[in-house]
Amino acid sequence: MxxxxxxxxxxxxxxxxxxxxxxxxxxxxxxxxxxxxxxxxxxxxxxxxxxxxxxxxxxxxxxxxxxxxxxxxxxxxxxxxxxxxxxxxxxxxxxxxxxxxxxxxxxxxxxxxxxxxxxxxxxxxxxxxxxxxxxxxxxxxxxxxxxxxxxxxxxxxxxxxxxxxxxxxxxxxxxxxxxxxxxxxxxxxxxxxxxxxxxxxxxxxxxxxxxxxxxxxxxxxxxxxxxxxxxxxxxxxxxxxxxxxxxxxxxxEVRKSEVYDVSGAGDTVVATVASVLSAKQDLETAVVIATSAASIVVGKLGTATVSRAELSAALIDEMKKDGAIVSLEGARAIIEQWHHHGARVVFTNGCFDLVHPGHVALIQAAASQGDKLIVALNSDASVRRLKGEKRPLQDERARATVMGALRDVDMVVIFDEDTPLETIQALRPDVVVKGADYQEHQVVGGDFVKSYGGSVVLVDIVSGRSTTSIVRKMQTASTLV
Known part of the structure; x- marks a missing residue:
């Protein structure tokens, strides 16, 4: 942000x-x-x-x-x-x-x-x-x-x-x-x-x-x-x-607000555009942020300014209107707006069949790397190819709903390929996050993200936690009954 x-x-x-x-x-x-x-x-x-x-x-x-x-x-x-x-x-x-x-x-x-x-x-x-x-x-x-x-x-x-x-x-x-x-x-x-x-x-x-x-x-x-x-x-x-x-x-579009006084609103616009450009951001991003600044300042009496904290809060509030589960094309449009608002977009992926504490720890760690977190889910067909015909235990819609309900997740997309490479190439996130059980060169899409200035981050995982181990325990328990 x-x-x-x-x-x-x-x-x-x-x-x-x-x-x-x-x-x-x-x-x-x-x-x-x-x-x-x-x-x-x-x-x-x-x-x-x-x-x-x-x-x-x-x-x-x-x-x-x-x-x-x-x-x-x-x-x-x-x-x-x-x-x-x-x-x-x-x-x-x-x-x-x-x-x-x-x-x-x-x-x-x-x-x-x-x-x-x-x-x-x-x-x-x-x-x-x-x-x-x-x-x-x-x-x-x-x-x-x-x-x-x-x-x-x-x-x-x-x-x-x-x-x-x-x-x-x-x-x-x-x-x-x-x-x-x-x-x-x-x-x-x-x-x-x-x-x-x-x-x-x-x-x-x-x-x-x-x-x-x-x-x-x-x-x-x-x-x-x-x-x-x-x-x-x-x-x-x-x-x-x-x-x-x-x-x-x-x-x-301007953020809806009651207009009290437009004195100096043009000053706020030009100052905000120049400020954002001085931070090496593009012109479209500067315009979107300036629009938010103008909608704040007209609610103040007389010639006034907009603080960094006020503007940041308004931008965050505007971004809350995005849905959790979206198509790839819809995701691209939303991410473009996030970037225009100055957000740092983080990407992680997985099957997330039965969400467990290890998954939650990964999501929390990934969310800490930026402002907006995208989770890419393997489709049912993709999971079957990777895990076998008995998986997934929950269909893709159910898994996406659970993942989208997590507080730290801002968007969920579903991909049908064996890897998320095509999804990463379409969405162009700023950061790709995987667990520390990977090495950086093994992270799919990592080289592509780094090619335009992005980064790959490896985060600690909770050992001994996996959907496969949970399934085995359930199978063992059912055998003992």
């Missing part, structure tokens, strides 16, 4: 915001005007924009270098203080320009209801000297990064000049770039590997209808052609759609 990921360093470059929240309760209308009177109870400030992306990535476990522009004002001081409380965020790349006003958004809330938002921003053309300092800070951050995020809130930091320098430096260093876009035309992001527009932003950039999956896919294709990379469309309660530049499409 995600707990086992080793996250890398993410460079985040973009528009910095300070999100303030004034909260309280409303019980009356002002006699001066028809407006509610708020009895203020609390006033908080949290990082927003690119700073919120940084906080999300650091909360998941990444090391972060943040580059952006602040003014010489109190909001900048509050932003630095909030970011400085997180040791995994390097804020040495913040550029100070006294002519700039640190952008602040203040939301006034009664309970969870937003009454009004007050924006403080005075966006002006950034001076050439300031742009050069931003470029230098960005280039320094990219040189030590595994992934780069451009967080564009259309506040002036990500100019054409700054973007061009980012894309060129990233290309020279072999670092992928993800852009959370705000421009009305995505051609400005040529050089990025992935952009993450929401559905509204995609519609503006392509001027195309977006009423269903097919129209979303066509618009994503057009967007991809504008800048030459992959497109991940965030679609609120409908989840996300990933359009890869080679035409492959993945739809990720």
């Amino acid at each position: 995600i707990d086992n990921f080793t996250f890398g360093r993410v460079a985040i470059i973009g528009d910095l915001l300070l999100d303030c929240y004034i909260s309280g309760s409303v019980s009356r209308i002002s006699p001066e005007a028809p407006v509610p009177v708020l009895l203020r109870a609390n006033h908080t400030a949290v990082p927003g924009g690119a700073a919120n992306v940084a906080l999300n990535a650091a909360t998941l476990g990444c090391s972060v270098t943040l580059v952006g522009l602040v003014g010489d004002d109190e909001s900048a001081n509050r932003l630095r203080a909030a970011l400085g409380a997180q040791p995994d965020i390097d804020i040495s790349g913040l550029v100070v320009d006294p002519a700039w006003t640190t952008i602040t958004k203040t939301r006034v809330l009664s309970g969870r209801q937003q009454i009004v938002r007050i924006d403080e921003e005075q966006i002006e053309t950034i001076a050439a000297s300031t742009r050069r300092r931003l470029v230098a800070a960005a280039q320094s951050a990219i040189s030590g990064a595994d992934v780069v995020i451009c967080s564009d809130y259309a506040k002036g930091v990500l100019t054409d000049e700054v973007l061009a320098a980012i894309f060129e430096t990233a290309k020279q260093n072999g670092v992928p770039v993800i852009v959370d876009p705000k421009r009305r035309d995505f051609t400005a992001y040529r050089g990025a590997d992935l952009i993450t527009p929401n559905q509204s932003e995609l519609g503006v950039a392509t001027n195309m209808p977006l009423r269903d999956d097919a129209e979303i896919e066509r618009a994503a294709h057009v967007a991809s052609e504008q800048f030459g990379g992959h497109v991940l469309v965030t679609r609120s309660e409908k989840g996300m759609t990933l359009f890869r530049r080679d035409g492959r499409i993945t739809h990720a």
Whole structure:
């Protein structure tokens, strides 16, 4: 699972915001005007924009270098203080320009209801000297990064000049770039590997209808052609759609939850995708995990983050819906989703005719080697070929039902061949487990699993325990009666 990921360093470059929240309760209308009177109870400030992306990535476990522009004002001081409380965020790349006003958004809330938002921003053309300092800070951050995020809130930091320098430096260093876009035309992001527009932003950039999956896919294709990379469309309660530049499409369904506040949800998505990619996982896995992260964060009030523990628990909960006894084709589909959730998949096999303590010990030991355990059972015909015509004592369905009822078993498949080699080749588990009565070179499928980076594990077995010995004892007992 995600707990086992080793996250890398993410460079985040973009528009910095300070999100303030004034909260309280409303019980009356002002006699001066028809407006509610708020009895203020609390006033908080949290990082927003690119700073919120940084906080999300650091909360998941990444090391972060943040580059952006602040003014010489109190909001900048509050932003630095909030970011400085997180040791995994390097804020040495913040550029100070006294002519700039640190952008602040203040939301006034009664309970969870937003009454009004007050924006403080005075966006002006950034001076050439300031742009050069931003470029230098960005280039320094990219040189030590595994992934780069451009967080564009259309506040002036990500100019054409700054973007061009980012894309060129990233290309020279072999670092992928993800852009959370705000421009009305995505051609400005040529050089990025992935952009993450929401559905509204995609519609503006392509001027195309977006009423269903097919129209979303066509618009994503057009967007991809504008800048030459992959497109991940965030679609609120409908989840996300990933359009890869080679035409492959993945739809990720959102976990059902009550949506309270979508503030900063896009920040969580782009931060999670970049974090998972920094852990050397594939893009589809990053998208599935980011979908879960987004479904968590929208249930929180205001600009918020998702912890590694929260995300891991949600991913585990989502994987519980898989059935125990499935076909080989069904198993492949389920395993693909497990892998996209970051799970380490373990495989073991046997006849498991009469389940005894030796079997249970093997299953428990196998389950400890990863997150999901597949048990492959010999079919009745396969058991007869291996054990003789009087076996199995229980048919394959009965054996599969018993095995699937064990707490540590997540999936049961039945194979008809004499060995599980074809099943292993179809399912491609991360780990194959057998008892220590085998040697590693004797484990069927072991070489195949190791060929793509998997492993073979031999676990201790309970001596003197076998179905054959139980049958002999039963036969002896019946003879003595």
